[in-house]
Amino acid sequence: MLITVTRTGGLAGRERQAAVDTECRPDRADLELLAERALGEDWPADRQPVADGYRYVVQVDGKVMELHEPHLTANQRQLISAVLEEGA
Structure with a gap:
C-alpha cells in the first residue's frame, strides 16, 4: 500500500x-x-x-481525501503524522 501526504498552508505556507x-x-x-x-x-x-x-491531501492506493486543520479525526491525525515523520 502506498500512502502519500501533501501538507500545505500554515504560517509559512510551505509545502511538504x-x-x-x-x-x-x-x-x-x-x-x-x-x-x-x-x-x-x-x-x-x-x-x-x-x-x-494546514491543508492535507492524503492518497492511499489511488483514493484521495482532502482534509483541513482542525477538522481531523484521531485516526486521520495519526496517519498524517506517521507518514510525514517517517516518509521520504
Missing part, C-alpha cells in the same frame, strides 16, 4: 510531501489498518479551513 510504501515494513498491518480507518471516516466537506491552518 512524504510517502510511505508499507510493503516491506514490519508495522505493515498496523499502518494499513490505520489508513483504512482514516479513509473510512467522514470528513465533512462543508468544514472550511481556518486561517493559517
Whole structure:
C-alpha cells in the first residue's frame, strides 16, 4: 500500500510531501489498518479551513481525501503524522 501526504498552508505556507510504501515494513498491518480507518471516516466537506491552518491531501492506493486543520479525526491525525515523520 502506498500512502502519500501533501501538507500545505500554515504560517509559512510551505509545502511538504512524504510517502510511505508499507510493503516491506514490519508495522505493515498496523499502518494499513490505520489508513483504512482514516479513509473510512467522514470528513465533512462543508468544514472550511481556518486561517493559517494546514491543508492535507492524503492518497492511499489511488483514493484521495482532502482534509483541513482542525477538522481531523484521531485516526486521520495519526496517519498524517506517521507518514510525514517517517516518509521520504
